[in-house]
Amino acid sequence: MPEYKAPVRDTKFVMQELLNCEQHYQTLGYEDASIDMVDAIIAEAAKFNEQVLAPINQIGDQQGCSWYEGEVSTPDGFKEAYQQYVAGGWPTLSQPVEFGGQGLPSSLNTAIGEFSSAANHSFAMYPGLSHGCMATLEGHGSEQQKQMFLPKLVEGSWTGTMCLTEAHCGTDLGMLRSKAELNDDGTYRINGSKIFISAGEHDLSDNIIHVVIARIPGSPAGTRGISLFIVPKFNVNDDGSISDKNGVSCGSIEHKMGINGSSTCVINFDNATGHLIGEVNRGLHCMFTFMNAARLGVANEGVAAAEAAFQGSLAYAKDRLQMRSMSGPKNPEGPADPIIVHPDVRRMLLTQKSISEGGRALIGYLSQQVDIVQASTDDVAIAKAEANLALLTPIAKAFLTETGLECTSHGVQILGGHGFIKEWGMEQLMRDTKISCLYEGTTGIQALDLLGRKILGSKGELLKGFAAEIASFCYANGQDPALSNYCLTLGGYVEELGKYTEIIAAKAMKNPDEVGAASVDYLMYAGYVTLAYFWARMAKVANEKLAQDSADGAFYQAKMKTAKFYFDRILPRAKGHAACMENGAGSMMAHAVEDFAF
Incomplete structure (x- = not known):
């Protein structure tokens, strides 16, 4: 299994030298985000991911998650790693101070998020989904809902999900069958079943807060009749404390091609209590807060995969001796030359390097656009940032995951037969990465969004x-x-x-x-x-x-x-x-x- 090292030097190059994060943060009022603070956070994130998450990556793949009577157990070491993650304050990094967060820029969180995806893609899924859940609540929830749910989500003792897909419909959300019926107390009874729910059930947190789309009887057909709801695994009292078990259960977990350490669940809602987010029939609008945040996160997974593949490939290519260089021996004292001297191996290594480093720059740029939208008071700057995000998010999500997958394939190829063997970790990386091409809208969906809606539509x-x-x-x-x-x-x-x-x-x-x-x-x-x-x-x-x-x-x-x-x-x-x-x-x-x- 290749040893993962967080790309600290290159991350600092992108943030500090290419994108001048110091001036960027000062302009937006992030006074605490000094270069010294940024350096310290990057260094600690590197240590956590290298020493805690990377060592349990292969264990997660081998053991996977287990389901028993509606409850899911994560692989050995995941629960302890999550406890360390919470104790280190990582969930709070870029969350609002008023709910217990540190109030640091979103772009800083995105930069270190790459480390987690590269070190252990499966583990990164658990806290990763919570960020979109929190963004949706912060953007569209009522003040009471924020006070009920955000402090524990920010703290990390609760996690969040996004429940969209149903067995008969994937991207075509207008076909959903889940129903939401109004109760006398203003809550809703949620009935239906969702599939492919990442982190839908697990043993890492005390509660799981599901963001669920459903249709209220009498609402219009199609996407115009979708509403959005908060449906917790355990009901929550007005003061934010846990109450009784809600009508939410995990029917099964999926047996997947990759990211086996991440639980992907069938979640059933049986007269579950739900809380309406935003306005009736405006659920799709609210949900895209979650979706857009998730799409940038998935693009970052593509960069992480390319980086991890490059690191493993480079280490192997320096050591593996095969044949002689066509331009003369480069290791004359040995029986053969290291394969890194061969042009075709160089082609694959440099493809990995150029995609990972170029992708890191694109993600850094986009995450700064997110900072501007969230924190700027300049309407012109906000409008420009929103336009850049609208155009470049589908490009980043689809292009970086497709090329990231290509880079993992090169990793298998560079290692040859060893790349196809589980012990070396390359085939796991390739299996784990394919899902990123599907998450939050497939490459084809992103392409239609870009060309049809964004380019021709504007x-x-x-x-x-x-x-x-x-x-x-x-x-x-x-x-x-x-x-x-x-x-x-x-x-x-x-x-x-x-x-x-x-x-x-x-x-x-x-x-x-x-x-x-x-x-x-x-x-x-x-x-x-x-x-x-x-x-x-x-x-x-x-x-x-x-x-x-x-x-x-x-x-x-x-x-x-x-x-x-x-x-x-x-x-x-x-x-x-x-x-x-x-x-x-x-x-x-x-x-x-x-x-x-x-």
């Missing part, structure tokens, strides 16, 4: 804003010899993305299927271009540091070299996606259903 305005940011960077740095080629190349790709947007929009006027046919290729094209922008920005910072004769020269040289690899070997993939977009829906939709018979 008549291209959302794209224009971010494209203008990239154009501004290219204009400002286009004469710099170290950056001129990057700026010229990047400008061409952005211009081409605008062209394909217009082509698809024109085709869709005649055939709406053109949007669905182009959407995933469009998203992946946009993803490669977006990461190229952040690699160009990182190259600029690294080049400036090298000009200052920095003592950390090897780090910055590596950044420059990886940027060149990304532009030379990864960004050109976008051209293949462009060709697919250009070729349209014709061959895809030409088959009759009967043609698929076998």
